[in-house]
Amino acid sequence: MRGDITAQDVDAIVNAANSGLRGGSGVDGAIHKGGGPQILEECIVILNTQGKLPPGQAVITSGGNLKARHVIHTVGPIWRGGASNEEETLASAYRESLNLANQYDLKTVSFPSISTGAYGFPLDKAAPIAIKTAAEFLRGESSVQEITFCLFGVDAMDEFQKAMDAL
Numbered sequence: 811m812r813g814d815i816t817a818q819d820v821d822a823i824v825n826a827a828n829s830g831l832r833g834g835s836g837v838d839g840a841i842h843k844g845g846g847p848q849i850l851e852e853c854i855v856i857l858n859t860q861g862k863l864p865p866g867q868a869v870i871t872s873g874g875n876l877k878a879r880h881v882i883h884t885v886g887p888i889w890r891g892g893a894s895n896e897e898e899t900l901a902s903a904y905r906e907s908l909n910l911a912n913q914y915d916l917k918t919v920s921f922p923s924i925s926t927g928a929y930g931f932p933l934d935k936a937a938p939i940a941i942k943t944a945a946e947f948l949r950g951e952s953s954v955q956e957i958t959f960c961l962f963g964v965d966a967m968d969e970f971q972k973a974m975d976a977l
């Protein structure tokens with residue numbers, strides 16, 4: 811679907827965060843702005859406990875003032891031309907977010923298009939990875955029943971639709 815992920819009424823929305831977990835631009839900024847200071851406080855506790863979050867991994871906080879009950883923060887890869895394991899790291903960001911949703915017994919999860927903004931991952935390469943990883947996850951046993959991709963732009967909508975059709 812096309813929309814603003816901060817308005818999604820789901821068990822968890824996923825944040826395309828950065829390793830520092832202190833908020834930033836793009837979807838990260840919008841989620842912290844919408845959710846209020848509670849989310850940042852929880853991120854700082856996580857940071858102080860386990861250090862920076864490496865690309866491809868995920869952590870969870872409450873949703874603060876958002877409609878979503880939780881925010882899963884994951885770090886996608888920065889696109890460096892494609893030979894630095896970017897594709898596997900992007901798949902891992904989706905997979906680890908979904909594993910965390912399952913650990914917390916969540917049913918509905920909404921993702922933005924991770925890494926395709928400031929991190930520069932080409933949309934036509936990212937969309938099939940997102941769709942394929944989500945589909946593979948749904949084929950296995952887990953609490954997750956519905957995965958939504960909540961996309962901001964027309965370009966993202968086109969590429970995700972193409973990836974769905976190809977699947």
Ligand code: ADP
Nearest residue numbers: 814815826836837840922925926927928929962
């Ligand atoms: P990254 O640093 O992982 O590339 P960005 O936030 O820069 O993350 O961009 C990721 C994607 O999120 C982009 O496609 C951008 O258009 C989209 N985006 C930005 N704000 C929102 C929002 N409020 N809801 C959904 N998607 C958003």
